[in-house]
Amino acid sequence: MMTFVLTNVTLLVILIATAIAISRMRALYEATMLGALFSLVTASLFVLLDAVDVAFTEAAVGVGISTVLLLGVLALTRSREAVTPRRRHLPALIAVLLAGGALGYASQDLPAFGAADSPVFSHPITGTYLHQSQEDIGIPNTVTAVLASYRGLDTLGELVVVFTAGLAVLSLVGPPARPEETMPRADFHLADYRIIRIISGILMPFILLFALYVLFHGEYGPGGGFQAGVIFAAGFVLYGLVFGLDKAQRVVPRVALRILVSLGPLVFIGLGLATMLLGGQFLDFDVLDPNHPEEGQHLGILLVETAIGFTVAAVMTTVFFSFASRGVSR
Amino acid sequence: MIAGLYVYWALFAVMLIGLYVVISHGNLVKKLLGLTVFQVGVFLFFISVGKVAGGSAPIIAEGAGPYSHPLPQVLILTAIVVGVATLAVGLALAVRIFESYGTVEEDELERVADEQPEPNGAFGAQCVPNAPFGSERGGGRS
Amino acid sequence: MTAQLPALQVAIPLACAPLCVLFRVRFVPWLLFVVAAVGSLVCAALLAGRVASEGTVRYAMGDWRAPAGIEFVVSAFNTPVLLLVSLAATVTAGYARRSVAAEIEPRRRRLLYACLCLTLAGLLGLAVTGDVFNAFVFLEISSLATYTMIAMGQHRRALLAAFRYVVIGTVGAVFVLIGIGLAYAVTGTLNMADLAERLAEGHDNRALQAAVVFVFVGLAVKMAVFPLHAWLPGAYAEAPSVVSTFIAATGTKVAVYVFCRFAFTVFGAALVFGVLRIDRIGLALAALAMLVGSAAACFQQDLRYLLAWSSVAQIGYILAGVSLATASGVSAAYLHLINHAVTKAALFAAAGLLVMQLGSVRLSALAGLGRRMPWTFAAIVVAGLGLVGVPPTAGFVSKWALVTALVERGMWPVLVAMLASSLLALVYVGRIIEVVWFREPPASAELEPTQSPATPASMVAAIWFLVLLTVYFGIDPTFPGGLADAAASALLGSGGE
Structure with missing residues (x-):
């Protein structure tokens, strides 16, 4: 218990220090790297708080995708922030004091941290999710069970949000340029460095294999469609960075990306409509296998995770290619 | 009381730092960074609500337990994804704003807008159109 | 299949969005948006019929009983919203084809239609869900799609x-999320009905009180309540015409509904209006919004900015009705919500037609055009009189209901603000009339109209449908009035007390 508190306090202190450093740093590349550190500390805290799935996602998203996107944008815009004028501080201070006051006021009646008798744990759904789910769905990772089945609609919404972000980036910075348009910059080519080329060549199959493992292992351990999708995307991003966008786009053509982006939500909603046609409610996976509802749930969850994986990978790759090819085709 | 609440207070501090950056800073990219910090504070708060002392991750196994609550984790998985989606949209907008105005500083953007003869202007010829696919790229990229 | 209606209500537009992206044929994305809009309108109408005959309809997603699963709840308090949103979408769909063709370049059209479907699905989901976190997810879907569409201006x-x-909206959404988190921490549930049950007592719980404040501040951003309205004028005025027509009719209105839903059926009127006195703050902000919005509208040089500022004032009227927390007040708020949505959609649609034909809706560019484009400007004037609240229009009916409700509670200062705001509305609508009919056209405008494209019949039809609806609701308010009364009694009846 003592070690837990010590580790927790240390991580929280690092977290706050990093947040303050981010807020004060005017060099934005440095602030972005600190942002990656901030996400890493957050992920560690998630592990400490028993949220391994969330930690996995935060590590993949915060340290990986967000950082890459921010760096890409900084390359396209300006990397140094102007001095914040004094007059801007006052409204911010007022807003923060008000919000902080409300939060401090609220904290007085919050259940103590880690209490086993808090309203969250005494609510009957705790039993439903932790114990009843073993009979209803029968997969050990309850996070996956809640995510894909009990609250499947939220997950559909989440996938739609990712899809929307993909549309937004396509509409704003345009589709990734055609391979022949993205001429590599002559003076700088990462693939010229033998170590980088060979290491990333070796890593590629493992990254993709790991993504597949994460995708299909989500029922038993931490992982699932979203994390797998981000890892897939990370693989393509690495390939694009090292070997050039033109080569990466030959591996994953634009048309395939566009279809994959829309395919995930379609499969997910289609699954919901199919369960309706089979006589159940929207997203009721029991009816997929009427004799063995548990098997139906397994099948449904697997389909859902796969749909998420493909679309997330496609959207993240599209977003990266869009930003990157905007830089190269300039 | 401190023993029971220190985690929440620390996370509230993280949220407020993020909120402060969002409101006070004029740089659009920095604003988005602040927004991320703000959101992460909220995410950690949710997860800490679902933590039980001496618990383990809610992956059911023989002889394990007690388990932390899976529900906040599911919510935050969704919220993280929403957060990164918002970040991507914001960054895409920032890139386009830089291309058509030549800056991503809010104060300078306001100044540029004020310089125009018709501040609430129409889609007149003297204004730079909102052209999407980089056919023309106004703005001073160095 | 009728049992599946609540799910179909959201699933149809949601499924149309990815299909829009997939098909490259020119008119298919538009057709899909029409399918989404008409489909949801049919669902909404059937659901409204079912609610009227059988009462509240509950639908368990994935067949998991709430609170373990997510449930959709259709009741008298949200059928007006469902009808309004899907009707607005249907009219927008009719209007969209030519407007989008004129304003949006071909490559982005299907993305725009996909985003319209997503916004529609998000707003409908927000209206129909019975789960607070699910509401956050739908809020984000509609918001992200709206940001994308505005940027296409x-x-x-x-x-x-x-x-x-993006920045203001996301901060608002995160505030809602903080509120949900605090409420979850002290109750352990996310289901609205379950929350209401568990919150029935313990009103002095400070975490709960803070939760109320955070949720309402976050929603106030989405509603564009006075000091948090800064995003609205630019967003409405710079968006493509089809987008401003749709979101002016729906975006803030659905947020108002969610506000009512949280205030009356989740946290409960006893906590929100009894313990925390949100009603006083609400009325004060409403009065300020009416005055500031209308006054700012008077000084605008651009028709679309003028309309957007007038929306800030109109949100004030609606908020005033809700803050009264009486049956007549909430009913008046719903009525004004419906009437104003129809009126403002007509005005933005007409402004969009002008943008298409003239290239500009600066008031100076509109001088003396009344005789040349009589139909469009007649529509603007009739709908504009609806904003002021002149008798044969719907605006009069709902403002009168609001006045009655205010008098009932003796809220004289708010009443004075409302009358002053209506006078200011007369000023800005009068200004449009003056410019359009009584000023000489500028010399430069003489050349242009000969080249201006023919007026598309579909757009004129959409505009006049909305205008005539405004007048019809003014003459015979039984339909919207009945919906509003049923909504108010459903909200206050289930009070969560």
Whole structure:
């Protein structure tokens, strides 16, 4: 218990220090790297708080995708922030004091941290999710069970949000340029460095294999469609960075990306409509296998995770290619 | 009381730092960074609500337990994804704003807008159109 | 299949969005949006019929009983919203084809239609869900799609407006999330009905009180309540015409509904209006919004900015009705919500037609055009009189209901603000009339109209449908009035007390 508190306090202190450093740093590349550190500390805290799935996602998203996107944008815009004028501080201070006051006021009646008798744990759904789910769905990772089945609609919404972000980036910075348009910059080519080329060549199959493992292992351990999708995307991003966008786009053509982006939500909603046609409610996976509802749930969850994986990978790759090819085709 | 609440207070501090950056800073990219910090504070708060002392991750196994609550984790998985989606949209907008105005500083953007003869202007010829696919790229990229 | 209606209500537009992206044929994305809009309108109408005959309809997603699963709840308090949103979408769909063809370049059209479907699905989901976190997810779907569409505006200022909305909107959404988190921490549930049950007592719980404040501040951003309205004028005025027509009719209105839903059926009127006295703050902000919005509208040089500022004032009227927390007040708020949505959609649609034909809706560019484009300007004037609240229009009916409700509670200062705001509305609508009919056209405008494209019948039909609906609701308010009364009694009856 003592070690837990010590580790927790240390991580929280690092977290706050990093947040303050981010807020004060005017060099934005440095602030972005600190942002990656901030996400890493957050992920560690998630592990400490028993949220391994969330930690996995935060590590993949915060340290990986967000950082890459921010760096890409900084390359396209300006990397140094102007001095914040004094007059801007006052409204911010007022807003923060008000919000902080409300939060401090609220904290007085919050259940103590880690209490086993808090309203969250005494609510009957705790039993439903932790114990009843073993009979209803029968997969050990309850996070996956809640995510894909009990609250499947939220997950559909989440996938739609990712899809929307993909549309937004396509509409704003345009589709990734055609391979022949993205001429590599002559003076700088990462693939010229033998170590980088060979290491990333070796890593590629493992990254993709790991993504597949994460995708299909989500029922038993931490992982699932979203994390797998981000890892897939990370693989393509690495390939694009090292070997050039033109080569990466030959591996994953634009048309395939566009279809994959829309395919995930379609499969997910289609699954919901199919369960309706089979006589159940929207997203009721029991009816997929009427004799063995548990098997139906397994099948449904697997389909859902796969749909998420493909679309997330496609959207993240599209977003990266869009930003990157905007830089190269300039 | 401190023993029971220190985690929440620390996370509230993280949220407020993020909120402060969002409101006070004029740089659009920095604003988005602040927004991320703000959101992460909220995410950690949710997860800490679902933590039980001496618990383990809610992956059911023989002889394990007690388990932390899976529900906040599911919510935050969704919220993280929403957060990164918002970040991507914001960054895409920032890139386009830089291309058509030549800056991503809010104060300078306001100044540029004020310089125009018709501040609430129409889609007149003297204004730079909102052209999407980089056919023309106004703005001073160095 | 009728049992599946609540799910279909959201699933139909949601499924149309990815299909829009997939098909490259020119008119298919538009057709899909029509399918989404008409499909949801049919669902909404059937659901409204079912609610009227059988009462509240509950639908368990994935067949998991709430609170373990997510449930959709259709009751008298949200059928008006469902009808309004899907009707607005249907009219927008009719209007969209020519408007989008004129304003949006071909490559982005299907993305725009996909985003319209997503916004529609998000707003409908927000209206129909019975789960607080699910509401957050739908809120984000509709918001992200709206940001994207605003950024497609013709002018580069659209980008700034969209970015400002992204930042303010996301901060608002995160505030809602904090409120949900605090409420979850002290109850352990996310289901609205379950929350209401568990919150029935313990009103002095400080975490709960803070939760109320955070949720309402976050929603106030989405509603564009007075000091948090900064995103609205730019967002409405710079968006493509079809988008401003749709979101002016729906976006803030659905947020108002969610506000009511949280205030009356989740936290309960006893806590919100009894312990925390949100009603006083609400009325004060409503009065300020009426005055500031209308006054600012008087000084605008651009028709679309003028309309957007007038929306800030109109949100004030609606908020005043809700804050009264009486049956007549909430009913008046719903009525004004419906009437104003129809009126403002007509005005933005007409402004969009002008943008298409003249290239500009600066008031100076409209001088003396009344005789040349009599039908369009007649529509603007009739709908404009609806904003002021002149008798044969719907605006009069709902403002009168609001006045009655205010008098009932003796809220004289708010009443004075409302009358002053209506006078200011007369000023800005009068200004449009004066410019359009009584000023000489500028010399430069003489050349243009000969080249201006023919007026598309579909757009005129959409505009006049909305205008005639405004007049019809003014003459015979039984339909919207009945919906509003049923909504108010459903909200206050289930009070959560």
